[in-house]
Amino acid sequence: MDEHSGGHGNGNGQASISQLLEERGVSRRDFLKFCSAMTAALALPATFAPRVARALDEVKRPTLVWLEYQSCTGDTEALLRTANPTVAEIVLDILSVDYAETIMAAAGHLAEENLDKVLKDEKGKYLVVVEGAIPMKDGGVYCCVGGRTALDRAREVCGGAAATIAVGTCASFGGIPAAAPNPTGAVGVRDAVPGVTVVNMPGCPLNADNLSALVVHYLVFGKLPELDAIGRPLFAYGKRIHDNCERRAHFDAGQYVEKWGDEGHRNGYCLYHMGCKGPETFHNCPTQRYNEKTSWPVGSGHGCAGCSEPQFWDTMTPFYRRLPHVPGFGIEKTADRIGVGVAVATAAVFGAHGVVSAMRHKDTSDETKED
Numbered sequence: 001m002d003e004h005s006g007g008h009g010n011g012n013g014q015a016s017i018s019q020l021l022e023e024r025g026v027s028r029r030d031f032l033k034f035c036s037a038m039t040a041a042l043a044l045p046a047t048f049a050p051r052v053a054r055a056l057d058e059v060k061r062p063t064l065v066w067l068e069y070q071s072c073t074g075d076t077e078a079l080l081r082t083a084n085p086t087v088a089e090i091v092l093d094i095l096s097v098d099y100a101e102t103i104m105a106a107a108g109h110l111a112e113e114n115l116d117k118v119l120k121d122e123k124g125k126y127l128v129v130v131e132g133a134i135p136m137k138d139g140g141v142y143c144c145v146g147g148r149t150a151l152d153r154a155r156e157v158c159g160g161a162a163a164t165i166a167v168g169t170c171a172s173f174g175g176i177p178a179a180a181p182n183p184t185g186a187v188g189v190r191d192a193v194p195g196v197t198v199v200n201m202p203g204c205p206l207n208a209d210n211l212s213a214l215v216v217h218y219l220v221f222g223k224l225p226e227l228d229a230i231g232r233p234l235f236a237y238g239k240r241i242h243d244n245c246e247r248r249a250h251f252d253a254g255q256y257v258e259k260w261g262d263e264g265h266r267n268g269y270c271l272y273h274m275g276c277k278g279p280e281t282f283h284n285c286p287t288q289r290y291n292e293k294t295s296w297p298v299g300s301g302h303g304c305a306g307c308s309e310p311q312f313w314d315t316m317t318p319f320y321r322r323l324p325h326v327p328g329f330g331i332e333k334t335a336d337r338i339g340v341g342v343a344v345a346t347a348a349v350f351g352a353h354g355v356v357s358a359m360r361h362k363d364t365s366d367e368t369k370e371d
Contacts (some may be wrong), residue, residue: 003060004057004207007328016294030304031053032049032053032111035049035050035052035053035056036049036214037209038052038209038212038215038216038352039210039230040211040218041054041212041213041236041249041284042213042216042225042235042297043235048144050085051220052216052220054209055219055220055298056157056216056219056220059219062095062096062126062127062162063096063097063098063125063126063127063128063220064097064098064100064123064126064127064128065097065098065099065100065103065115065118065126065127065128065157066097066099066100066102066128066131067099067128067130067131067132067150067153067154067157068100068101068102068131068145069130069131069132069133069134069135069143069145069154069170069220069240070132070135070142070143070150070170070177070186071084071131071132071133071151071168071169071170071171071175072134072185073102073131074168074204074205075131075167075168075171075205075206076100076102076103076131077105077171077205078205078207078208079205079208079211080103083259084122086318087208090266090363096127097117098114098115098117098118099111099114099115100109101145101175102165105230109146110147111146111284112146112212113222116290117155119156119160120329122244123159123160123163123342125162126161126162127161127162127163127164127165127173127215127218128157128158128161128163129161129163129164129167130154130158130164130165130166130167130171130189131167131168131170131171132150132168132170132177133171133174133175133177133178133186133187133188134150134151134154134171134177134186134187134188134189135150135151135177135184135185135186135187136151136184136185136186136187136191136192137183137185137352138147138185139151140152141185142184142185143286151192152191154193155192155193156187158189158193158198159193159194159196161175161196161197162197163197163198163212163218164189164193164196164198164199165198165214166188166189166190166198166200166201166202166231167201167205167206168201168202168203168206169201169202169203169204169209169307169308169312170186170188171188172188172189172190172200172201172202172231172232172310172312173188173202173230173310173312174186174187174191174311175188175202175204175312175313176204176240176313178311178313179311179313179314180314188200188249190231197229199224199225199227199231199232199233200230200231200232201214201232201233201236202232202237202259202307202308202309202335202350203283203307203308204305204307204308205231207236207284207285207290208237209293210236210284210288213236217233217235217270228282230310231307232282232308235284236283236284237281237282237283237284237286238284239282239284239285240279240280240281240282241278241279241281241282241283241298241304242278242280242281242287243277244284244286244287245278245298246285246298246299247268247269247270247271247298248269250268250269250270250272251270251272255269255270255276256270256271256272256273257269257270257271257273257274258273260274265301271301271303271304272299272303272322272323273301273322274300274303274320274322275303275318275319275320275321275322275323276303276305276322277306277309277316277319277323278302278303278304278307278317279310279323280323281304281306281308282308282309283308285297285298285304286298294361295296303319303320305319315345320333
């Protein structure tokens with residue numbers, strides 16, 4: 001099917017994605033713009049966008065189950081409050097969401113029956129999204145849904161899935177519920193359900209575009225994207241925030257905000273001295289951004305809290321205390337030394353350039369006099 005034409009079905013009895021979106025008032029142009037955005041999020045060449053569009057039109061929609069445990073529902077809110085055409089519309093039409101407590105109409109036993117039907121009829125084919133940490137202490141009694149513990153249900157549901165996506169830092173690493181002293185024994189999905197395929201997508205909340213890009217990758221290529229050592233997709237978590245930060249030049253120049261609202265703050269200087277954890281945090285926040293890609297915490301004048309890293313609530317706090325050392329710059333060089341060192345080196349270069357220029361000017365003058 002040509003990527004510029006509307007879909008008329010995907011060959012398996014289902015309406016095509018473009019048909020479904022058109023019924024919701026989302027134009028073909030907007031759908032193609034979404035495909036281009038997903039291609040960019042996955043760091044693929046722009047030429048892949050038509051292929052993404054064709055694949056999404058032709059794919060059989062897999063079933064998705066969304067489990068909600070120890071969380072604030074911030075990741076669901078992040079998904080549902082995105083721009084038009086909303087990520088929610090795209091994802092909910094690409095996937096057949098048969099169970100999601102926050103948005104489903106069914107409740108009580110009817111809701112649990114929906115989930116049981118998926119587990120029976122779609123075993124090994126459905127996707128699971130888990131939001132929130134899972135408590136392990138005392139048999140997991142600190143979080144129960146439908147009379148069963150989150151631990152018991154998650155092991156059953158995730159154990160029969162094609163893949164499990166842990167959205168948000170709580171589901172990925174335990175997050176705030178797992179912060180010391182962790183009274184409920186909260187952990188991330190990987191620790192609660194060992195042996196299953198889990199993709200961690202931390203963030204507080206996650207970036208909904210990254211979730212959509214992950215789903216698109218799975219549907220287009222038939223597999224999950226490459227992951228880092230702690231299960232995060234490299235397309236979203238492969239680079240440090242510090243390396244892509246718009247304030248990085250000020251860091252290199254030794255220019256820092258020293259007090260909220262000072263001249264450096266007004267001029268967009270580096271927030272490292274104010275506690276920014278960007279040098280130790282891996283995420284694509286500087287490039288993907290939030291709020292329709294308009295901004296992100298550092299861009300709006302606040303330091304990174306390191307929320308996409310394991311145990312960030314314990315290891316990154318106090319949030320306004322600066323990191324003692326910046327990794328990746330040799331043997332424990334502090335930011336001050338890096339900045340001062342760069343400034344001194346730069347001054348030395350310019351100074352040397354001035355001396356050389358003066359010498360050349362003198363030589364030229366002498367030659368002129370001799371002539």
